[in-house]
Amino acid sequence: MAKERGSANGRGGASARLAEKRPAAAPAADPALARHDRAELLRMLEQMQLIRHFEERAAEQYTRAKVGGYIHLNVGEEATVVGSIAALRPGDYFLASYRSHGHALAMGTTPGAAMAELFGRETGTSHGRGGSMHLVDVAHGFLGGYGIVGGQLPLAVGVAFAIDYRGESGAAMCQFGEGATNIGAFHESLNAARLWHLPVVWFCTNNLYAMGHSVEMDSAVTEIYRKAVAYDMPGERIDGMDVLAVREACEAALERARRERMPSLIEAVTYRYRGHSMADAGRYRTEDEVRRWRERDPITWFQQRLLDAGILDDARAAEMERRATEAAQQAVEFAESSPEPDVADLHLYVYADEDS
Numbered sequence: 001m002a003k004e005r006g007s008a009n010g011r012g013g014a015s016a017r018l019a020e021k022r023p024a025a026a027p028a029a030d031p032a033l034a035r036h037d038r039a040e041l042l043r044m045l046e047q048m049q050l051i052r053h054f055e056e057r058a059a060e061q062y063t064r065a066k067v068g069g070y071i072h073l074n075v076g077e078e079a080t081v082v083g084s085i086a087a088l089r090p091g092d093y094f095l096a097s098y099r100s101h102g103h104a105l106a107m108g109t110t111p112g113a114a115m116a117e118l119f120g121r122e123t124g125t126s127h128g129r130g131g132s133m134h135l136v137d138v139a140h141g142f143l144g145g146y147g148i149v150g151g152q153l154p155l156a157v158g159v160a161f162a163i164d165y166r167g168e169s170g171a172a173m174c175q176f177g178e179g180a181t182n183i184g185a186f187h188e189s190l191n192a193a194r195l196w197h198l199p200v201v202w203f204c205t206n207n208l209y210a211m212g213h214s215v216e217m218d219s220a221v222t223e224i225y226r227k228a229v230a231y232d233m234p235g236e237r238i239d240g241m242d243v244l245a246v247r248e249a250c251e252a253a254l255e256r257a258r259r260e261r262m263p264s265l266i267e268a269v270t271y272r273y274r275g276h277s278m279a280d281a282g283r284y285r286t287e288d289e290v291r292r293w294r295e296r297d298p299i300t301w302f303q304q305r306l307l308d309a310g311i312l313d314d315a316r317a318a319e320m321e322r323r324a325t326e327a328a329q330q331a332v333e334f335a336e337s338s339p340e341p342d343v344a345d346l347h348l349y350v351y352a353d354e355d356s
């Protein structure tokens, strides 16, 4: 059932081919825009801008030693974040990898609570106990970022099983990198989901590298969507720099999950501009490759489409940019001025209590 849509395929050199694919100018008529509400389109742009600014401020704060542990940014991958989450409906759940600041924000976590969690402050989403790799916001349906590669996949099976068991109408969406598709839990999870007809969408963010390993170095099958064939479920490769392509593929897959109890595997091809985490010299890729992907920037591209279609004008674009910058700055100030957890509370949140 696997198919490919709108992207290059084949082993080797995927990065170069995908980077060259985009036409320089947006087409005069943009039918994808016409399928969406104007306010929704602007909201998606606004979210991508916020995520970009939040991430850049987070990186800056990390270099000032305000953030402990590691941070993994999804700068460059914003269309995969916003497109997939825009496809969710109330009652759906989302699980992600450790590269999940943007996911938390798109799910509705306030920038202040997300930044405070990075700073390890009491006002963070997990009272500062989780940090960057373990953001979680159950009230908004965000069931967490996970530091163990692929650790979220078996959990998503459990969430989808619970949805079915309780007779709920939603679905679970589970994001992970392409590196995670080489571990046992990926295969066990897809198998169980298909076998038990669970309402789950597997969303692979293929940014072409797992730390310093290119996809060609670590996966026998480099077109990740084709791994769906092994579990007899639909698989699709999409352009992860195109927020609307991501949203539409995810909407279709979520609908299939909710109505037909048929899981799917979506592979969104994208690129992280920054290093794997903050300490990464990036010797495994060339500056020219990074530059070519930056030319396909998902935010600039989407904004230009909205300008070309008359949905946005320059003044409003500048105002949106200003608001995103300000929101990220306010998040830093909120985190900075928030209290550290009290040492007397050290024992809290180790085990769930009956109310949680």
Ligand SMILES: Cc1ncc(C[n+]2csc(CCOP(=O)(O)OP(=O)(O)O)c2C)c(N)n1
Pocket: 097, 099, 147, 148, 149, 176, 177, 178, 179, 180, 181, 207, 209, 210, 211, 276
């Ligand atoms: C089980 C496990 N093995 C190894 C690691 C170390 N590690 C952290 S991220 C990473 C690469 C994962 O790459 P990918 O799944 O493609 O996601 P990306 O970081 O590119 O978003 C590795 C090997 C880990 N966190 N967990």
